[in-house]
Amino acid sequence: MSTIDIKKLSGYSLIVGPIIALICYFIQPGGVLGIGGRVDPTDFEAGAKILTENSVLGILTGLLIPAGLITLLSGLLYFIESLKGGNGYALAKLGAPFIFIAITGWTVGSAIAIGISNGIITGTNMGSIFFSINIPSTMLFGLGGIFIALGAASRQELNSRFAYVASVAATLVFITAIILAFAPEQGNTISLVTGICFIIYTFWSISIGRGMTK
Numbered sequence: 001m002s003t004i005d006i007k008k009l010s011g012y013s014l015i016v017g018p019i020i021a022l023i024c025y026f027i028q029p030g031g032v033l034g035i036g037g038r039v040d041p042t043d044f045e046a047g048a049k050i051l052t053e054n055s056v057l058g059i060l061t062g063l064l065i066p067a068g069l070i071t072l073l074s075g076l077l078y079f080i081e082s083l084k085g086g087n088g089y090a091l092a093k094l095g096a097p098f099i100f101i102a103i104t105g106w107t108v109g110s111a112i113a114i115g116i117s118n119g120i121i122t123g124t125n126m127g128s129i130f131f132s133i134n135i136p137s138t139m140l141f142g143l144g145g146i147f148i149a150l151g152a153a154s155r156q157e158l159n160s161r162f163a164y165v166a167s168v169a170a171t172l173v174f175i176t177a178i179i180l181a182f183a184p185e186q187g188n189t190i191s192l193v194t195g196i197c198f199i200i201y202t203f204w205s206i207s208i209g210r211g212m213t214k
Contacts (some may be wrong), residue, residue, distance in 0.1 A: 010078035011212030017071030018202040020064055025195065028061040028113070029054035032195045041187025044127030051117045059119030066107040072205065073103055076148065079208060083151060092151030098144030105137030135181050138194060142174030145201060152208070159207060166204035169197040 029036040030050040035057065039046040047147035051058040080096055083089040112130040115121030153160045175196075176190045 006078065007082075008213045010075045011209040013071045013075030014079065014205045014209030014212065017068045017073075017075060018198075018205045020068030021072065022068075022195075022198055022202050024061040024065045024068065025198065027057065028065070029058045029117075031061075032191050037190065039129065040185065041191075042184050044124040048116050048124065048127050051113060052119060055117040055119070059114050060112035062110040062117065065104070066110050069103045069106060071179065073099060074117065075205070075209060079212070080148065082212075083155065086155065088154035090151070091154070094146045095144035095147030095151070098140045102137045102141035102144060105133050105140070107133070109133045115176035122154075131184070131187070135177055138180075139174055139177035142170045142177060142197075145170030146174065149201075149204070158211075162204055162207060166201050169200035169204075173197045173201075174197075184185075 013065075015111065026032045026044065027035055030039060032049055036050040036054040041047070076099060077096060080089070080092045083092055099181045109130050112121065112126050112133075116126060117131070146167050149163050149170055152158050153163035173194050176193050182186060
């Protein structure tokens with residue numbers, strides 16, 4: 001059995017991970033695409049009903065979102081270490097804990113979504129907890145994404161323009177999460193904006209991953 005190339009494997013992680021997470025983010029019941037229906041984000045009873053009525057999709061996306069995000073994290077950690085000894089390493093390294101905690105929060109939120117989907121969790125309180133966990137998780141992901149993208153932008157061997165675009169997208173994620181904390185009724189609009197920003201960040205991640213697989 002041949003030895004697995006860690007650089008190539010991490011590159012593929014940067015490609016596959018965010019794609020899985022992004023697709024599931026968009027198609028989850030009651031999400032950006034409104035599959036199963038679209039409700040006021042603060043109407044947790046209606047949101048729980050959409051999840052239970054689309055339980056298979058709710059369970060699958062709840063399982064795949066953390067898997068995709070953790071795969072992305074694995075690739076990012078290698079990428080950050082590859083910057084060691086040069087410009088941008090310290091800044092990118094600073095972003096890693098923020099991404100880690102954000103993904104941990106989203107994983108807990110996905111577990112709650114699975115519980116609601118399969119009927120183990122009942123009542124509206126858990127729906128409100130799920131919504132609340134997502135707010136700081138999204139903010140932390142945006143903040144960590146800013147640091148990593150800006151760190152990458154300082155490297156001549158990388159596409160600095162694309163990295164700056166990714167940092168702007170991460171900044172919007174960070175800002176919209178703060179807005180959502182004070183205006184939860186704007187959740188549907190904000191989820192669409194963050195979805196677009198995640199698309200940009202995903203394309204940037206893919207571009208890095210492709211470079212690492214060559």
